[in-house]
Amino acid sequence: MVKKKEFFRKEHIPELIMALKGRKEIPMKFEYIGKSGAENWDKLVQSKHYGVGLKELNLIKNNMNTITNSFENKKFNLIDLGPGNGIKTIPFIEEFGKTHNLVNLAILDISEEMANLAVKNIKKKIKKNLKIKRYTIDFEEGNFAKITKELKKEDYPNNFLVLLGNTVGNQFDRYRVLLNIRGSMGLSDYLLIGLEMRREKDYEKIVKHYHVKEVYDTITTNLGKLGIDKNKGKIEIIYNKKKNQVEGKFVLAEDIIIKIEKEKFKFKRGDKILLMISYKATISDLRNLLAETGYKMIKYFVDKEKSYALVLCQPIPL
């Protein structure tokens, strides 16, 4: 039986049921919810196999000046959309601290436990001149203009939002997420997105990175919450060339029944349940994605291997 508390909000149950019924998927965003979700993510980020995090952190540190140069002495609230363990939020707070007497940080996350972990790590490092607000929201559900507007009224007049760690590439519908963020921004605001890049020839290499215990533990968190024994199947990781995304699936070795509240779902041996997606883009894909969702790309930064990009963008008048 699903422990409702682990999925955190009542509204998640219908979405989970429809995802399982309609597309044999357990949306990845539910993984982060609950103590186990936050802990597994933290372990993954700290493992030596998670090179992406370090790459992004270096890109942030090396380009911080160029990123914040765009601000032209205006004052901004810092909004971290899905901070994970908060480690990548810290350099932004330090940078903002140079120009803002008080840094106003807002943390928006689907997982309360993840937000708590981020705040704990941030407070260990930053001891003064920092105000933190936390909000539990799902970026897929709708815009969160109520929060962003309130921040502008109560704190500084502009918002700088960060969406790091390939979070946008992990969503079932990245268009919807970007539109929801766009609907929460004014024309003077900025959004910084961190996304893994697509290198056409490296499919096998990309997929290989996912075959480690920490990734398996993270992507199977939801199976545990649903009472599915991990030993009743195996993990399959593939690169879907049509969708340009890595997909992690649970391939059943026997028939199972999943019970969620009063509903029962039968899955057969050989059925595959989608547990994870990770979209990989080129700069040109990103430019198109941003244009279609109402943004212009201001600057972008890529690492030497062209495997990761940080993209600074702003809303365009529609």
Ligand SMILES: C[S@@+](CC[C@H](N)C(=O)[O-])C[C@H]1O[C@@H](n2cnc3c(N)ncnc32)[C@H](O)[C@@H]1O
């Ligand atoms: C891939 S992790 C990235 C964490 C962090 N930004 C980093 O770079 O290490 C995704 C983060 O976004 C949150 N998240 C994922 N999907 C979400 C959604 N639909 N709505 C709100 N938060 C979400 C997760 O709880 C987690 O904190």
